Amino acid sequence: MRDAVSVFRQTSPGDLPRLGGMSDLNVVAIDPGRLESIRRARTDEHGNEIVARPAEGWEPLRCCLRIARADEQIALISYSPFSVRSPWAEVGPVFIDAEACAGYPFAGELPAELRSGPRILRTYYADESLDYDDITFVREDEDLEPALHDLLSRPQVAAVHVRAAASQCFIYAVRAAS
């Protein structure tokens, strides 16, 4: 009995390996501080007013990395997922929850509703310039994780943007966990 108890204690939930999870990815949604400022100002970083509207139910939300449910209040903003000014620092349209949300709490895991193709995986060097040679297309219904692991194992790839296949809109970034 003592042994059984000690085994139970040794395998408490906090000690179990993450099932199916890969702990060496760092998923980066819209920066929470920037998002809070945008929502508070009711204007995005490019001067567009935040206009809440009901979701149709397909929109990928970049604040909490899930698909909007129909009739939720969402907004379309301009966002640049870069931290330094450079010719590669593109700005583009992204959907967010119109009001504060919980954000994306599972940094070590890909978002369940946004983890399969078709997607363009756009690769960047450490200085946030575009690494053209490693850009990768992931086909419809294919899981993104193997391709992300492959790309982030290449020494020159510092970050990968997961983007829509056709429009190339930014969805989220992934880095190797440090």
Ligand SMILES: [Zn+2]
């Ligand atoms: Zn959200």
